Amino acid sequence: MTEEYDNTNRGVLFKNDFKRDNEKAPDMTGTINVDGVEKNIAAWKKVTQKGKPMLSIAVSEKQESSSNAPVPSNDDDFLDF
Numbered sequence: 638m639t640e641e642y643d644n645t646n647r648g649v650l651f652k653n654d655f656k657r658d659n660e661k662a663p664d665m666t667g668t669i670n671v672d673g674v675e676k677n678i679a680a681w682k683k684v685t686q687k688g689k690p691m692l693s694i695a696v697s698e699k700q701e702s703s704s705n706a707p708v709p710s711n712d713d714d715f716l717d718f
Contacts, residue, residue, distance in 0.1 A: 644670045648678050665692075668699065673697045 648669025656662040663679035670676075677699050692707045 645673055650680055
């Protein structure tokens with residue numbers, strides 16, 4: 638018997654392959670489940686005033702997907718600062 642995985646209050650980020658030359662576009666995008674509601678999540682690589690790498694994160698309402706939706710990358714180096 639297969640147990641169903643509970644994604645409640647969990648999320649995932651992928652490298653944004655569509656960032657290109659747009660500096661304001663997020664470095665990573667994905668989805669997160671907050672109390673059973675699916676939302677979009679985006680993250681930007683930044684550096685603190687003390688020079689420490691960090692991620693700035695935004696959560697937004699999930700929109701209906703379109704044919705232009707980003708496809709997750711298989712790159713393993715997306716967290717490299």
